[in-house]
Amino acid sequence: MTALSNASTDHDLFRQLGTGDSLAAFDLLFERYWKKLYAIAYVRLKSDQEAQDCVQEVFVNLWAKKGDIVTPLSIQAYLFTAVRNKVYNQLHARQIRDKHYIQYLKEVSSVQPNFGGGLEEEELNVIIEAEIAGMPDQMRKIYMLSRDENLSGVEIAGMLNLSHQTVRNQISTALKRIRERIAYYQL
DSSP states (O other): OOOOOTTSOHHHHHHHTTSTTHHHHHHHHHHHHHHHHHHHHHHHHOOHHHHHHHHHHHHHHHHHTTTTOOOOSOHHHHHHHHHHHHHHHHHHHHHHHHHHHHHHHHHHHHHSOOOSSSOOHHHHHHHHHHHHHTSOHHHHHHHHHHHTSOOOHHHHHHHHTOOHHHHHHHHHHHHHHHHHHHHHHHO
């Protein structure tokens, strides 16, 4: 068994994941990269818990596949790419969840009678419209193009000369604002 130290290179640690020193090598890689990977995830997700979850999933996958992964040229690039992909998947899932949540609220408010605890459809629409009106101009424009014109994120990005990721982030933030506003009035 080879003694591992903080002086071990990333490549040495990665190669040792498949040997008897795998736990020690994994621990050193974790210590070396956790904070950097967390920072990348947090900047995009703006959620402590989601960022921690993404980084944890990357390391869990690394451990689970430790014997199957071919040593990449750059361990750092490999881990950063893995976190970026997890973040992208998380943002995509959040966007879908937000879309379904808004649709659910609209359906529930139009189907169920109001017994004093929920919002009527008119009230819900007023709250949503007020929140949309209070959004920054670019966010409001992107949201309206997405919802009223049924344009895709790619189409909106091309129309407004923005990146597709910017459009996705703006729509996700707009939906989050609407969801939070509705939740506030539901109480």
